[in-house]
Amino acid sequence: MPPIIEISGLRKTYRRSFRQPHNALDGLDLEVAAGQVHGFLGPNGSGKTTTLRALLGLIRVDGGTMRIFGEEVPHRLPQVVGRIGAVVESPQFFKHFSGRLTLQLLAESAGIPKDRVESVLEQVGLRDAAKASVKGYSLGMRQRLAVAQALLKQPQLLILDEPANGLDPAGIHHMRELLQWLAHEQGVTVVVSSHLLSEVQQLCDSMTIVSRGRRIVDGSVADIIAGHSGASLSVRFPDAGSLPEAAEALTTAKAGVGAVVERDRLVVTNAPEAAWVTQTLAEAGIYLSELVTQTKNLESVFLELTGTAPQPGQTVQIGQSVAVPETASPIEVPVAVSPDAGPQAGSEAGSEAEEAQR
Amino acid sequence: MNLFKAELRRIARRRLTLVFGILLLAGVVGLAVILASISSKGPSEETLAEAQAQADEMNEQNPDYLDCVEDESYFEDNEMYGWVETDPEYEGMSHKEACEHAVGGWWAEDFIWTYTFDFENEGPFVIVGVMIVAGLVMMLLGSSAIGAEWSSGGMSNLMVWHPNRMRLWGVKLGAALAACAAGVVVLAALAFGLLVLVASLRGEVGVLDGVWWEDTLELVLRTGVLALGMTLLGASLAMLGRHTAIAGGVIAGYLIVGELIVNMVSMNLSMDFPERLSLYTWVGAWITGRVELYGAYSGFNDMTPEVMVITWGDAGVLLGAIVLLFGALATWSFQRRDAA
Ligand SMILES: Nc1ncnc2c1ncn2[C@@H]1O[C@H](COP(=O)(O)OP(=O)(O)OP(=O)(O)O)[C@@H](O)[C@H]1O
Numbered sequence: 092m093p094p095i096i097e098i099s100g101l102r103k104t105y106r107r108s109f110r111q112p113h114n115a116l117d118g119l120d121l122e123v124a125a126g127q128v129h130g131f132l133g134p135n136g137s138g139k140t141t142t143l144r145a146l147l148g149l150i151r152v153d154g155g156t157m158r159i160f161g162e163e164v165p166h167r168l169p170q171v172v173g174r175i176g177a178v179v180e181s182p183q184f185f186k187h188f189s190g191r192l193t194l195q196l197l198a199e200s201a202g203i204p205k206d207r208v209e210s211v212l213e214q215v216g217l218r219d220a221a222k223a224s225v226k227g228y229s230l231g232m233r234q235r236l237a238v239a240q241a242l243l244k245q246p247q248l249l250i251l252d253e254p255a256n257g258l259d260p261a262g263i264h265h266m267r268e269l270l271q272w273l274a275h276e277q278g279v280t281v282v283v284s285s286h287l288l289s290e291v292q293q294l295c296d297s298m299t300i301v302s303r304g305r306r307i308v309d310g311s312v313a314d315i316i317a318g319h320s321g322a323s324l325s326v327r328f329p330d331a332g333s334l335p336e337a338a339e340a341l342t343t344a345k346a347g348v349g350a351v352v353e354r355d356r357l358v359v360t361n362a363p364e365a366a367w368v369t370q371t372l373a374e375a376g377i378y379l380s381e382l383v384t385q386t387k388n389l390e391s392v393f394l395e396l397t398g399t400a401p402q403p404g405q406t407v408q409i410g411q412s413v414a415v416p417e418t419a420s421p422i423e424v425p426v427a428v429s430p431d432a433g434p435q436a437g438s439e440a441g442s443e444a445e446e447a448q449r
Numbered sequence: 450m451n452l453f454k455a456e457l458r459r460i461a462r463r464r465l466t467l468v469f470g471i472l473l474l475a476g477v478v479g480l481a482v483i484l485a486s487i488s489s490k491g492p493s494e495e496t497l498a499e500a501q502a503q504a505d506e507m508n509e510q511n512p513d514y515l516d517c518v519e520d521e522s523y524f525e526d527n528e529m530y531g532w533v534e535t536d537p538e539y540e541g542m543s544h545k546e547a548c549e550h551a552v553g554g555w556w557a558e559d560f561i562w563t564y565t566f567d568f569e570n571e572g573p574f575v576i577v578g579v580m581i582v583a584g585l586v587m588m589l590l591g592s593s594a595i596g597a598e599w600s601s602g603g604m605s606n607l608m609v610w611h612p613n614r615m616r617l618w619g620v621k622l623g624a625a626l627a628a629c630a631a632g633v634v635v636l637a638a639l640a641f642g643l644l645v646l647v648a649s650l651r652g653e654v655g656v657l658d659g660v661w662w663e664d665t666l667e668l669v670l671r672t673g674v675l676a677l678g679m680t681l682l683g684a685s686l687a688m689l690g691r692h693t694a695i696a697g698g699v700i701a702g703y704l705i706v707g708e709l710i711v712n713m714v715s716m717n718l719s720m721d722f723p724e725r726l727s728l729y730t731w732v733g734a735w736i737t738g739r740v741e742l743y744g745a746y747s748g749f750n751d752m753t754p755e756v757m758v759i760t761w762g763d764a765g766v767l768l769g770a771i772v773l774l775f776g777a778l779a780t781w782s783f784q785r786r787d788a789a
């Protein structure tokens with residue numbers, strides 16, 4: 092089946108007076124297959140919302156092509172919009188209307204039967220709050236209303252920008268069940284952008300991670316995590332004094348192997364396998380007390396790939412995530428970067444970014 | 450069509466619509482009540498006689514007046530008053546009345562404080578006034594319907610639902626104009642009804658013949674078009690500025706500061722017909738059909754000033770061009786600009 096969403100080489104430049112133009116999207120690619128929950132991830136300001144806005148015809152782009160259901164957008168958007176439900180960045184509604192009236196007006200405007208309004212209100216748990224005016228809604232209630240309006244059309248493609256934003260645990264759980272049900276039972280394709288990585292890990296089938304307006308990786312969530320787990324080993328010794336010695340032994344034994352002392356343990360990266368580590372250390376006369384393969388979760392993979400892992404005493408600034416070279420696209424995942432290399436890569440990218448801004 | 454109905458309902462369900470609606474209705478009813486209370490069907494015989502006595506008393510202190518009353522040929526004999534014989538205003542007056550007017554200077558009306566509402570002559574202008582106020586309010590409502598949609602953030606959501614921007618803008622504009630037309634027509638009809646009622650109860654209705662209807666309809670129709678144009682302008686400004694306050698601010702700013710500047714410029718600039726710089730002149734010409742501006746006296750001996758005539762056609766071209774210009778700008782900006 093052809094992808095539901097196909098974006099290639101999307102560019103969006105914000106021109107600012109007296110300042111360098113800013114490339115919010117810098118040749119972004121995105122493919123979303125049918126019937127999946129697709130996660131759209133990236134650090135703040137990496138261009139997720141911009142991409143979704145462009146896809147929905149809210150902003151003009153400076154280059155690239157976009158297709159939804161095989162139709163060129165935004166040109167053919169009016170033809171396909173009836174099949175798309177969308178929430179873009181905590182949408183606002185007219186404050187003095189009730190939730191129900193807001194939905195009724197939208198339904199009426201698109202010729203959707205009135206009873207859909209009640210059923211989506213029920214679906215997002217706003218039945219009892221529907222009479223109240225939106226002004227009095229909490230953040231989570233507004234978010235639910237936004238999702239309700241996206242569901243109103245019974246869409247075949249659901250685009251949600253940070254749907255979990257402001258939701259309570261029950262709401263998040265419910266949202267997850269709802270989206271999975273929609274995707275897996277109803278055949279709806281769902282695209283969610285999110286920062287809740289544990290949530291994405293549970294919710295999504297596939298994902299795309301972007302940084303600074305470019306895709307850094309995409310594929311199934313399981314594959315991406317698997318491709319990055321086991322890359323590092325944590326080794327402990329009975330005597331902390333042998334840490335530098337052990338690091339020395341490992342790094343000299345084989346080129347490319349990284350060993351960094353982290354408090355009372357040694358983090359080894361790029362080692363061929365665990366057995367090689369024990370053997371090498373034993374040969375050097377050092378005996379270890381514990382060796383653990385560090386399985387990563389999506390969070391560490393994300394931090395590593397985007398180069399936004401925190402450094403002690405420093406905040407990663409917006410726009411300091413990794414820059415992907417312009418050439419190869421889609422870009423190969425930089426495999427087995429040591430976790431400690433992440434922040435360094437980050438700070439390098441940061442200085443580049445600063446330079447670019449001057 | 451669905452979208453149009455939904456947009457109309459969106460306007461109708463706003464609280465501002467309710468507030469403005471009540472204010473306008475209350476205003477028209479209040480106006481009718483005030484007119485009814487100050488108007489009366491002419492003075493009674495008694496008050497008339499009393500007033501006449503007062504006028505006589507004042508006039509009798511003037512010896513010339515007494516001479517005039519006594520002398521039937523006072524005007525012919527006195528060359529100072531020779532003109533009275535030929536003045537059409539004095540035709541049909543009794544000699545005493547003529548003396549009152551020409552010589553004495555006091556007459557009964559000076560001592561009677563009555564006002565009779567005359568629907569035939571005054572009604573149309575009151576209705577036009579009501580329509581202009583209604584048009585201003587509808588302009589505010591129309592621009593606020595679009596401005597509030599932008600500032601609340603509802604516009605981008607609506608654009609996701611209806612990605613064809615030209616259609617969305619057309620429908621929104623159509624709904625604002627329809628609401629404006631409905632409001633103005635309802636208020637004009639209400640004003641008409643109430644004023645006729647007031648006139649027949651406490652004033653004079655007069656003869657509403659074919660010519661009257663023709664003139665009145667023309668006046669009312671042009672005012673209605675003006676109201677629609679104002680709404681279009683307000684909606685366009687709100688679309689351009691993406692905020693109601695911007696539309697309101699631009700219009701209020703022009704009407705206050707703009708006119709002030711126009712006045713200052715025209716005072717310091719030696720140009721002919723400086724009033725033509727002011728929009729009020731053109732709006733006046735559009736409504737009344739014709740405005741004459743008097744320029745400086747053109748020559749030494751020539752005592753007739755130069756006259757510039759602005760007809761409603763000229764005014765229509767200028768005002769229409771202004772409205773269309775902003776309408777086109779708004780359309781272009783909505784088509785091109787990113788929805789922030
Ligand atoms: N209207 C705008 N004018 C100028 N720059 C903008 C505008 N909108 C977005 N940007 C820039 O585009 C970049 C991408 O922004 P975008 O909102 O797409 O980020 P995001 O990935 O959605 O971030 P977040 O995770 O915080 O939601 C940012 O650097 C931002 O500064």
Ligand SMILES: [Mg+2]
Pocket residue numbers: 139140141180252
């Ligand atoms: Mg965003």
